[in-house]
Amino acid sequence: MAIISTKGRYALRVMIDMAEHRRDGYIPLKEIAQRQEISEKYLESILKTLVRARLLTGLRGKGGGYRLTREPSLYTVGEILRLTEDSLAPVACLEAGAPPCPRAGECRTLKLWKGLNDVLNGYFDSVTVADLMAPAQAGDNYII
Amino acid sequence: MAIISTKGRYALRVMIDMAEHRRDGYIPLKEIAQRQEISEKYLESILKTLVRARLLTGLRGKGGGYRLTREPSLYTVGEILRLTEDSLAPVACLEAGAPPCPRAGECRTLKLWKGLNDVLNGYFDSVTVADLMAPAQAGDNYII
DNA sequence: GTATTACCTACTTTTGCGGTAGGTTTATTG
DNA sequence: CAATAAACCTACCGCAAAAGTAGGTAATAC
Numbered sequence: 130m131a132i133i134s135t136k137g138r139y140a141l142r143v144m145i146d147m148a149e150h151r152r153d154g155y156i157p158l159k160e161i162a163q164r165q166e167i168s169e170k171y172l173e174s175i176l177k178t179l180v181r182a183r184l185l186t187g188l189r190g191k192g193g194g195y196r197l198t199r200e201p202s203l204y205t206v207g208e209i210l211r212l213t214e215d216s217l218a219p220v221a222c223l224e225a226g227a228p229p230c231p232r233a234g235e236c237r238t239l240k241l242w243k244g245l246n247d248v249l250n251g252y253f254d255s256v257t258v259a260d261l262m263a264p265a266q267a268g269d270n271y272i273i
Numbered sequence: 274m275a276i277i278s279t280k281g282r283y284a285l286r287v288m289i290d291m292a293e294h295r296r297d298g299y300i301p302l303k304e305i306a307q308r309q310e311i312s313e314k315y316l317e318s319i320l321k322t323l324v325r326a327r328l329l330t331g332l333r334g335k336g337g338g339y340r341l342t343r344e345p346s347l348y349t350v351g352e353i354l355r356l357t358e359d360s361l362a363p364v365a366c367l368e369a370g371a372p373p374c375p376r377a378g379e380c381r382t383l384k385l386w387k388g389l390n391d392v393l394n395g396y397f398d399s400v401t402v403a404d405l406m407a408p409a410q411a412g413d414n415y416i417i
Numbered sequence: 418g419t420a421t422t423a424c425c426t427a428c429t430t431t432t433g434c435g436g437t438a439g440g441t442t443t444a445t446t447g
Numbered sequence: 448c449a450a451t452a453a454a455c456c457t458a459c460c461g462c463a464a465a466a467g468t469a470g471g472t473a474a475t476a477c
Contacts, residue, residue, distance in 0.1 A: 130464070132276050134434070138364060168436070168437085170438080193453045220277050224275065237286070238285055238405060280465075315468080321424075336421085
């Protein structure tokens with residue numbers, strides 16, 4: 130259907146949300162879920178992925194929650210989507226671990242798909258989370 | 274999973290196949306299916322789409338089959354994929370006929386997806402079927 | 418009129434996405 | 448220490464869309 134799944138879109142939204150609130154210490158899942166209108170349980174599974182890949186860290190217990198591990202400008206959109214999309218490969222035969230295509234030699238379209246792959250990743254890697262944040266406003270409690 | 278579905282990939286392969294054999298008159302589905310190793314029945318449903326959009330014409334009866342309606346250089350990949358993919362929209366909210374997103378005003382990622390949309394369509398529209406054909410060789414019965 | 422072909426409608430199967438349920442561990446607070 | 452609040456973990460469900468199948472009808476050539 131759509132190229133980017135809900136999961137990937139949610140992940141990106143959440144990363145932006147956390148970037149905008151990065152001065153607030155650890156943010157509980159509940160809070161993010163409410164702000165972004167995503168079910169807590171579903172969001173949990175997304176955050177798990179992001180934590181495992183060290184884009185976020187989680188802290189358990191009272192006062193715990195999630196926070197970024199880097200500055201927003203150091204996360205590319207590509208990195209986030211490649212994690213949550215399972216595959217940004219344009220076609221099945223270019224996915225990681227795909228069985229080698231017996232037609233590859235005579236395949237007229239392989240170059241097309243590889244080119245698409247480059248175009249996609251180039252685009253996504255050229256945008257960072259910082260680029261997507263709302264501009265700072267009076268009232269934001271940013272320290273910087 | 275993959276961005277481009279089997280249906281779209283098949284459609285493209287078939288269009289290239291027909292371009293390479295465009296001097297042979299009407300080509301029966303059976304022949305294309307064999308050459309491309311696609312089940313006849315599934316291929317049929319794909320060709321139906323292409324015929325309805327006038328990328329191909331079909332002729333029934335003995336000696337019938339399918340043929341291109343234009344020169345290969347006049348088909349863009351984008352046109353073929355937009356037909357067979359149902360939607361090349363990057364995200365659900367940009368699909369044709371999608372309900373308006375209530376978050377659109379505050380959406381941080383809308384520009385990202387629109388940009389992606391442009392990148393994708395730009396790429397696909399820049400490649401034609403002729404670009405994907407095998408180079409002419411001795412033995413090809415091309416007239417030109 | 419028979420063979421051959423496209424054309425049409427409907428069905429089945431499979432897969433992955435989106436979402437849910439319930440429990441376990443870790444930390445803070447009083 | 449008990450209660451609470453949080454992340455963390457495993458497993459499962461429902462459904463829509465993708466992929467593929469079946470069987471028949473209409474047109475054309477010989």
